[in-house]
Amino acid sequence: MIAEQAVLGSMLKENYLIVESNLLASQFTDPTNRTIFQSMMELRIAGKAVDLVTLLTTYSPQDLGGANYVNDLTNYAHIDKFDDHVGVMLDIWREREKKNVLHVSMHEDWSIDRITIELAALTDHRVSDHSDIQSMLVDVYEDPFVEKDITDGAPSGIDRLDEMTNGFQDGELIVLAARPSMGKSDVMLHIAKQAGWKGYVPMIFSLEMSATSLRDRLIASTGRFSRSRMRDPYHMLTDHQKENWSKVIGLVSETKIQIFDRSRQTVPEMRMKIRKMMSEQNGLKPLILIDYLTLIHSDENKHNMHLQVSSITKELKAMAREFNCPVITLAQLSRAVEQRQDKRPMMADLRESGSIEEDADVIVFLYRDAYYSKDDADNGMELIVAKNRNGPVGTAITCYNKFTGEVLNRETSSEGVIV
Incomplete structure (x- = not known):
């Protein structure tokens, strides 16, 4: 177990590595090394120095393999290769755990999906859901x-919304809901672009709209091209817009958006595609976007929509935690909103609202006065944060151009847009 000894020796020389390694005692194969690491952790949390003298005077030398063994650990230390040694150690741990998963699955007759999930979880350092x-x-x-960089979540590109949510956080389920034609898909694409430009890889599961339609919407909103003219760019775009075409294509390309547009996809199918993409791209920071919730196929509770939606939202929340990324799903609102004088949405307007309200970490409603007044000059859009498990609620005001699909932080000139 030379890799384990090198890891422990490096930690003795540089105590900060105990924290930086993100290791667990259970990931050490040798029982003595496991005990030494656990002892180091206890000393570190107590605010004591982690060195040879402190270890041997605080704990029984016999439990640590003897004074000579602990002393010799520093001979294996190599700070520059610390990550390599941790990697070797974790490879051994994963192989051991893989054999255990396959052994247990055979005796307990696990489903293929469960086996896949358990094996995929081994790519994480954590051996189980247990936290010490x-x-x-x-x-x-x-x-x-020690000052630390505060890591924001995936940005929406809408300043006020990002202030309330601190960006969309890893492990959270976000529901973006509105009546039809309110602009849900365009807001989803806006979020996907903004996150893509910030280093995320947005994965869109489009259960209603084709990939080519989404592509054209992305181009139109980025280039401020009227969508009606995107049907025939050769004849309908102006010379100025044609000059900007290649620049716009380049900007959209930089988002690295991935689109899966097969209808009737299930949550397990989505997980499989996400897992495959994450395995192909090391360091991938995924952002999952789904259009939309009630189009997700499920074989469970076919005759009870409430139970079906409840099952799906719980699966989506589990998926967000499994891949440690934000999952954003669009949702439709019921017609009840149309019967009120103030048509701003409320929680009760969510179809099958009980399960969605319970499982979602963030719920955002879209509302536009112009949707009802038919006033084309009114480009205001409200993003109403009705639920925010880890932050404030409130309303973000933004601008929406229904001809191009562009979403803006504040009113700006729409010069260049030809409707």
Whole structure:
């Protein structure tokens, strides 16, 4: 177990590596090395130095393999190759856990989907859903004393919305709901573009609209081209717009958006596609977007829509946690909103609202006065954050051009748009 000894030796020399490694004691194969690592963790959380003397005077040397064994660990230390040694160690751990998963699955007759999920989970450092409070406290022990970069979530490109949510967070289920033709798909594409330009890889599961339709919408909103003219760019775009065409294509390309447009997709199918893409692209930061919730196919509870939606939302929330990324799904509102004088949506307007309201971390409603007044000069759009599990609720005001699909933070000139 030379890799384990090299890891422990490096930690003895540089104590910060105990935290940086993100390792668990259970990931050490050798019982003695496991005990040494656990002892290091305990000393670190107690605010003590982790060195030879402290280890041997705080714990029984016999439990640590003896004084000579602990002392010799520093001979294996190689700080520059620390990550390589951790990698070797984790490869051994994963192989051990893989054999265990296959053994248990055979005796307990697991489904293929469960086996796949369990094996995919081994790409993470965590061996199970168990968290030791000491390990968790180590992660935050130095927070008041060492300045850290605050990591924002996936951006929406709408400043006020990002202020409320701090960006869409990993592991969260976000529901974006509105009446038909309110602009849901365009807001979804706007979020996908903004996140793509910030380094995320947006994956759109379009259960209603074709990939080519989404492509054309992306081009139109980015280039401020009227969608009606996108049907025949050769004859209908102006010379100025044609000059900008290649630049717009380049900008859309930089989003790295991936589109899966087969209808009647199930959540397990989506998971399989996400997992495959993540395995193909190391370092992938995924953002999952689904258009839309009630078009997701499920073989369960076919005759009870409420139970079916409840099952799907729970699966989507589990998917967000499994891949540690934001999952944004569009949803339709019921016709009840049309019968009120104030037609701004409320929670009760969500179709099958109980399960959606329970499972979603963030719920955002879209509302446009112009949708009802038919006033083409009114480009205001409200994004009403009705639920925000980890932050404030409120309303973000933005501008929406229904001819191009462009979403803007504030009113700007629509020069160049030909309707």
